Amino acid sequence: MSQPEQAPDPDTVVVLCNNCGGDGWTAQPTLAILNGQPQTVISRRECPWCRGNGRRKGFQPPV
Numbered sequence: 033m034s035q036p037e038q039a040p041d042p043d044t045v046v047v048l049c050n051n052c053g054g055d056g057w058t059a060q061p062t063l064a065i066l067n068g069q070p071q072t073v074i075s076r077r078e079c080p081w082c083r084g085n086g087r088r089k090g091f092q093p094p095v
């Protein structure tokens with residue numbers, strides 16, 4: 033897999049979100065009863081850290 037290169041913005045350092053690993057969502061296990069059987073259902077939940085875009089602004093280290 034390859035992603036298109038993005039031109040770096042000198043004023044902004046964008047880093048992958050540590051919480052979701054860049055996916056933009058986190059797995060949310062939920063216990064559900066289906067047909068009388070308890071089952072664990074994995075549902076997607078928007079990552080609260082990056083609000084679903086998988087990337088966050090990092091800090092520009094002082095030169």
Ligand SMILES: [Zn+2]
Nearest residue numbers: 049052079082
């Ligand atoms: Zn995230």
